[in-house]
Amino acid sequence: xxxxxxxxxxxxxxxxxxxxxxxxxxxxxxxxxxxxxxxxxxxxxxxxxxxxxxxxxxxxxxxxxxxxxxxxxxxxxxxxxxxxxxxxxxxxxxxxxxxxxxxxxxxxxxxxxxxxxxxxxxxxxxxxxxxxxxxxxxxxxxxxxxxxxxxxxxxxxxxxxxxxxxxxxxxxxxxxxxxxxxxxxxxxxxx
Numbered sequence: 001x002x003x004x005x006x007x008x009x010x011x012x013x014x015x016x017x018x019x020x021x022x023x024x025x026x027x028x029x030x031x032x033x034x035x036x037x038x039x040x041x042x043x044x045x046x047x048x049x050x051x052x053x054x055x056x057x058x059x060x061x062x063x064x065x066x067x068x069x070x071x072x073x074x075x076x077x078x079x080x081x082x083x084x085x086x087x088x089x090x091x092x093x094x095x096x097x098x099x100x101x102x103x104x105x106x107x108x109x110x111x112x113x114x115x116x117x118x119x120x121x122x123x124x125x126x127x128x129x130x131x132x133x134x135x136x137x138x139x140x141x142x143x144x145x146x147x148x149x150x151x152x153x154x155x156x157x158x159x160x161x162x163x164x165x166x167x168x169x170x171x172x173x174x175x176x177x178x179x180x181x182x183x184x185x186x187x188x189x190x191x
Contacts (some may be wrong), residue, residue, distance in 0.1 A: 013120060013134055017138065018141070023138070024138075024139055024175070028072075029065070043064075047059065056155065059152050060152075067160075069105075070166055071101070073170035076093075076165070106174070116134060116135065117132050117184070118190065128188070130180075146170075
């Protein structure tokens with residue numbers, strides 16, 4: 001195989017992997033939103049009523065669901081705490097949200113890795129893992145963007161997913177590991 005063919009194949013794999021990763025991020029968020037938006041909205045009602053009474057902007061449910069989506073990756077969000085400055089919280093880890101939410105990004109990424117391995121005709125686990133892990137190329141971009149999109153700012157304070165774990169854990173580790181697992185599954189089940 002020529003160098004040009006190998007490079008073109010790698011570029012195509014990364015391009016398809018990036019697209020699959022970006023789509024996985026969006027699908028994972030949408031599943032979380034559809035499942036949890038009404039519950040999140042209900043929890044925010046009393047807080048938002050006070051904020052609106054004081055003339056502030058209420059927290060939109062779609063942003064709070066974003067925090068929950070990052071929580072599903074093991075990433076806490078920071079919020080202003082009286083007398084403490086900033087505090088961190090993971091609603092799933094502390095039992096305030098369904099533990100099954102941890103499965104959302106994992107399952108979506110395994111499926112994406114599986115599809116990528118099948119698309120690339122990966123016929124051995126090593127190749128499948130590499131093809132599946134390519135989802136990280138697109139997932140990390142949206143994971144970084146999401147850190148800022150899901151930031152709520154009021155009165156000089158902000159609530160947002162933690163930045164470093166948001167990039168490393170949600171953006172790199174989760175898609176690389178679960179995408180690779182899906183890729184291995186895709187390669188070993190190929191006929």
